[in-house]
Amino acid sequence: MDAAAEWHRWCTDPVFDEQTRAQVRAMSEEERQDAFYCELSFGTGGLRGIIGAGTNRMNVYTVGKATQGLADFIRTQSAAGSVVIAYDSRRMSKEFALDSACILAANGIRTYLFEDLRPTPELSFAVRRLGATAGIVITASHNPPAYNGYKVYWSDGGQIVPPYDARIIASIGAVADYASIRRMSAEQAKACGLLSVIGKEVDDAYTAEIEKLVLRPALVREMGKKLKIVYTPLHGTGNLPVRRVLVELGFEHVYVVPEQEAPDGDFPTVEYPNPEDKRAFRLALELAERVGADLVLATDPDADRLGVYCRTKDGGYYPFTGNMSGLLIAQYLLSAREELGMLPARRADGALVTTIVSSDMVYPVAARYGLTVIRTLTGFKYIGEQIKKFEQALAANGGIPDAGKGAYVYEFGFEESYGCLVGTYARDKDAVMAVTALCEAAAYYASLGKTLADVMSDMYEMYGYYAEDLASVTLKGADGARRIADMMSALRCAPPAEVGGRRVAALCDYACGLRRELSTGREEPCGLPKSNVLYFELEGDAWCCVRPSGTEPKIKFYFGVKGNSCADSKTQLAALRAGFLQLFTED
Secondary structure, eight states: OOHHHHHHHHHHOTTSOHHHHHHHHTOOHHHHHHHHSSOOOOBTTBEEEEBSSSTTSBSHHHHHHHHHHHHHHHHHHOTTOEEEEEEOSSTTHHHHHHHHHHHHHHTTOEEEEESSOOOHHHHHHHHHHTTOSEEEEEOOTTSOTTEEEEEEEETTSSBOOTTHHHHHHHHHHTOOOGGGOOOOOHHHHHHTTOEEEEOHHHHHHHHHHHHHTOSOHHHHHHHTTTOEEEEEOTTSSOHHHHHHHHHHHTOOEEEEOGGGOSOOTTOTTOSSOOTTSGGGGHHHHHHHHHHTOSEEEEEOTTSOOEEEEEEOTTSOEEEEOHHHHHHHHHHHHHHHHHHTTOSOSSGGGEEEEEETTSOTTHHHHHHHTTOEEEEESSSHHHHHHHHHHHHHHHHHTTTOOBGGGTBOEEEEEEETTTEEEOSSSOSSOOHHHHHHHHHHHHHHHHHTTOOHHHHHHHHHHHHOEEEEEEEEEEOOHHHHHHHHHHHHHHHHHSOOSEETTEEEEEEEETTTTEEEETTTOOEEEOSSOOOSOEEEEETTTEEEEEEEOSSSSEEEEEEEEEESSHHHHHHHHHHHHHHHHHTTTOO
């Protein structure tokens, strides 16, 4: 793309409003280059970028083009398509949502727009409940305040995956220019019956589905009189749904961080509204100390990720990683289902689903209950895709579970990035549900005199001392994109023979779909869809993985080890991390 020519067009073309043209004219040379060196990419998860004017920015023009392309594709699939739209508390979220609804209506597509901000997982649920063709959620999840995003879901309630992702991307790419975007006013859309506002009815149904998943409701109500919970929505969408479900289940002592309760797209109390970031818990931990809380919980702005601290017996607070909280929930659910006779008759017909960069502890946990582990590429949409495949295979097999035919019973799914899903009412990770499951687990273990920290310690003793870590490097703009591409290319062309003192046993290059043993050169299929990911299998139950982020200008590095003790695993992890990152700092 010719950045200078595109900048000039945005300065002069009347398709852009005067305010936008003025913003573009006022840009510095550096700002022009970054805003116009490319089009904001509609990847397999949708759009995500900095809010502002330009082709590489989130604005009504780039969002409008995506919506017009989606509308064009939907009309090739159905003459009577419909779309559900939700949005979070970020800057411009409501405006992008309403404009998208008006564009869809102008294309003859019925749209259901939530009356106010809602969690991303409720959008996934609503698509299924309303029988919609697709869904849109306006969110940038846990990104910094300058960002917003646009994610597309298909009729099964999951984020778009093959073959629909490539076909929708092609349809968006076929939108010739911004002048071809059709729009009508919201008033016109409502008068034509093409725009409906939704809210309470869907909220009630969504909450009911989550509450159905509680396994020991009487015990939860009893222990809910004792447990103290501090919660922060980090200025996002989680406040009302999380508080509602906790109150309805019987948790009587829920304290919401007052400074972070109100939705606010500026996220004034945190640098980064991400429950993976320990700094985001500062105010919550201060409140927890004052009230003597047993649990400290935080959800990200669109309420699909959950961060957790729990009080220890010595009065301190112990942080859980996403792997830890996911595995603890899995352990509780599976042990409870075993006790209640709810696991499949043939245990191997039950599936525990996770991603390739999540903890290897999933294997011994699944083995304890006889379940099958299925791993996917990074991203919860691939876990949602597995649920759909299980249901299709079950239907084809007359509803009878059979692992040999892919007709699995979905037991639980989680990923390392603080996301999980109990049940199949939705097809995306759900922090509202995760709060419910984790608090039920806390209530049960408290009835046995244990904290969640005690349970995690028991799991390490039972399954092994697994530990994981993540590092990322931010490289912005066109130069950053080139540097990330160069890093990936260098690793492919000359993979290291060892990392951090450990021999590399095999390399899985998901871009070409092959796993290669370095000692023999023997190759075999990776068994997953192609993706720009490199996964290194290391000697001694260790691994590392590298991939460009799909939502930010970052390259991400993942690490995993298994030690003989907590201290040993931490030492091994630090050495592996340092050794791998050293590959990118050497001349």
